[in-house]
Amino acid sequence: MDGLGNPIRLFLTAGHIHDSTVATEVLSGVTLSGSTVLADKAYGTLNIRTYIESQDAAYCIPPKSNAKNPWACDFLPL
Numbered sequence: 862m863d864g865l866g867n868p869i870r871l872f873l874t875a876g877h878i879h880d881s882t883v884a885t886e887v888l889s890g891v892t893l894s895g896s897t898v899l900a901d902k903a904y905g906t907l908n909i910r911t912y913i914e915s916q917d918a919a920y921c922i923p924p925k926s927n928a929k930n931p932w933a934c935d936f937l938p939l
Contacts, residue, residue, distance in 0.1 A: 869891060870887055870890050870891055872886065872887045879903075880903070880904075881903055881904050881906055881909065884900075884904055884906075884909050885908065885909060885912040888909075888912060888913065888916070893913060893916040893917070893918035894916060894917040894918060895917065895918065896918050896919075897918065897919045897920065897921055898913050898918060898919070898920045898921070898922070899920075899921050899922075900920070900921075900922045901922070901923070902922065902923045902924065902925045904922055905922040905923065905924055905925060905928070905932075909922075910922065910932070921934060921935055922934065
């Protein structure tokens with residue numbers, strides 16, 4: 862989504878496919894350089910975070926509560 866919440870790319874998957882498994886493919890169609898990717902903790906896999914950083918971008922994705930090596934995240938939990 863853009864800064865106003867409008868979708869900029871749509872990727873439809875089958876119902877049994879978790880969104881995080883195709884996240885890097887979806888992100889590959891968007892210029893990430895210099896931006897920050899916001900996502901919920903389901904998208905905090907090492908693969909996704911590494912991809913975002915490789916595109917010269919940052920991420921704001923909270924770690925899961927059971928993460929063995931939690932990373933810093935600038936967010937306020939509700």
